[in-house]
Amino acid sequence: MMSLRQRALGHPSFVIGAVLSALLILAALLSLVWTPYSPYEIDMALRLQAPDASHWLGTDPYGRDIASLLLVGARASIAVGVIAVGIGLLVGTALGLLASAARGWTEEIIMRLADFGFAFPAILSAIMLTAVFGPGMVNAIIAIGIYNIPTFARITRASANQVWGREYVLAARAAGKGAWRITIEHVLPNIASVLIVQATIRFAIAILAEAALSYLGLGTQPPQPSWGRMLAEAQTLLFQAPMLAVYPGVAIALAVLGLNLMGDGLRDLFDPKLARRR
DSSP states (O other): OOOHHHHHHTOHHHHHHHHHHHHHHHHHHHHHHOOSSOTTOOOGGGTTOOOOSSSTTOBOTTSOBHHHHHHHHHHHHHHHHHHHHHHHHHHHHHHHHHHHHHOHHHHHHHHHHHHHHTTSOHHHHHHHHHHHHOSSHHHHHHHHHHHHHHHHHHHHHHHHHHHHTSHHHHHHHHTTOOHHHHIIIIIHHHHHHHHHHHHHHHHHHHHHHHHHHHHTTSSSOTTSOOHHHHHHHHGGGTTTOTHHHHHHHHHHHHHHHHHHHHHHHHHHHHOHHHHHHO
8 A cells, every 4th residue: 555645646636726726835935035026116107117137037017026916916815825724724614524523403504594594705805895995806706705614514414414324423422422522532633635625726716806806996905916907007007017927826726726636635635535546
């Protein structure tokens, strides 16, 4: 039997996804300590400068270094993704476990609330929050986090229900263990792999949602760099400087692709039966 590490290194999707995801994280970490130029300094004398030895990817309409903007923009995407997915994971998992353990009316109420939550996607939730509290990264995080809760609740409940029917759970109940003790000791550890895979996939969706909200002016606000807002600023210059849209677009695509490939690889690694069916 091959170890998990050996199977991971031999899985092309996982390796490619892990490399792309690692580059995203490294870019964000690098921006904390170094960027070629300050992403907040405006120099109109250098606006729309072509790539050269000083500015590797050129400058934007305000004379800011594009490479620096991309590095700092990665930090914003990761921050939004981690916090928003964390909100959905913690709250959604707790609700799903509660529904699976309690059953009856408790399960029915939680699932109907989850159905109601699906009616408000991240962008619609952000528009509503913006109308009340104004645009900003915090409101974008809250909107994306709320959007993730029903998904995690449903997946947790479905996975937990399968575990509740296993022999070792029945043995634990026969031994006198309570529902919550069984949930913590037996159910949660056995559905952790499913939650990890789902969190990876939702992370990619959160990055895409943050970019979309920033593009609409509802997410990260100036002067904080954002890939979505870089796209919005570049749309009026597509014929004059098309690369201004290409750079953030490629960054978003690679980040989402990497996380989706890694999530797909993790799914196969945690459940080899799925890989053999393909």
